[in-house]
């Protein structure tokens with residue numbers, strides 16, 4: 585095989601390899617696991633800092649936070665969200681699940697409904713007030729629709745005993761890692 589052909593094959597193999605890897609690996613927000621079809625880190629649209637996350641139809645993400653409460657204490661969860669051309673029948677929400685220490689215990693859930701249609705950045709919140717001490721909190725967002733995008737930024741949670749301490753990690757989606 586002529587040398588020039590070998591170089592062409594090598595370049596084509598490299599391009600193919602990069603394409604395959606970029607399909608399998610993409611940027612993720614640290615500490616946020618994708619759900620369903622996942623999410624995209626958006627460096628062009630954000631409410632604070634330089635990034636947000638964008639959900640397409642069938643998108644989702646989640647983070648589990650260890651609280652290890654000794655006494656029941658309400659947790660205030662706040663977030664910013666905006667939407668673009670989301671069909672009105674779409675179902676989009678952030679669910680907050682509070683898990684008790686007892687593995688057989690039933691978790692309590694709270695829901696923040698996210699906007700449909702086209703909306704500017706708006707802040708939403710809920711108060712998670714479980715009857716029993718919370719061992720861990722699961723915060724998960726999902727978007728089930730047929731068209732449009734929903735953005736999230738500054739997903740934060742605070743306990744009244746320390747209202748300055750946001751317990752959600754990478755809540756503004758500024759820390760980015762590569763992942764699948």
Ligand SMILES: [Ca+2]
Nearest residue numbers: 632633635756
């Ligand atoms: Ca941000």
